[in-house]
Amino acid sequence: MKKIIVIFIFFCLTGIVKAQDENARKKHFNTEKNVALSGYDPITYFAKKPVPGKKAINYTYKGITYYFINEKSQGLFKSNPEKYEPAYGGWCAYALAKEKPVLMEADPETYKIVDGKLYVFYNSFGINTVKKWNKNEPQSKTLADKNWEAIIKSHL
Secondary structure, three states: OHHHHHHHHHHHHHHHHHHHHHHHHHHHOOEEOOEEHHHEOHHHHHOOOOOEOEEEEEEEEOOEEEEEOOHHHHHHHHHOHHHHOEHHHHOEHHHHOOOOOOOOOOEEEEEEEEOOEEEEEOEEOOEEHHHHHHHOHHHHHHHHHHHHHHHHHHOO
């Protein structure tokens, strides 16, 4: 009987930890109604043509929902979500590469794949931040990585 109680408590605590992890991710991701990338299919970025996914073909990974253009695309994502999720929770990468970083909306059609990772950027009112990022990408990426890690730690 004690063994059953211990197992029950373990599963309850595991569920609580999972819920906490998902809630933390939801706080850090740039989503609208919990949907990432403004509903664009993350797989299509890697084919060099981002396309909005279909609401009916979706998958929720660790609390964040993604839409896909078809089941094949959905299956690719499910097989390796970390590969296809946007860097920095889908926030503008350039805005995070500042001494005082900000979480800025990103245009889902302004993006770059760097070392197999998706980065999205702000592009509105004549300001295309991917161009600024490109001027010194290694330094920008290093600073954005550092700032993103600090943001994640400060909001846990």
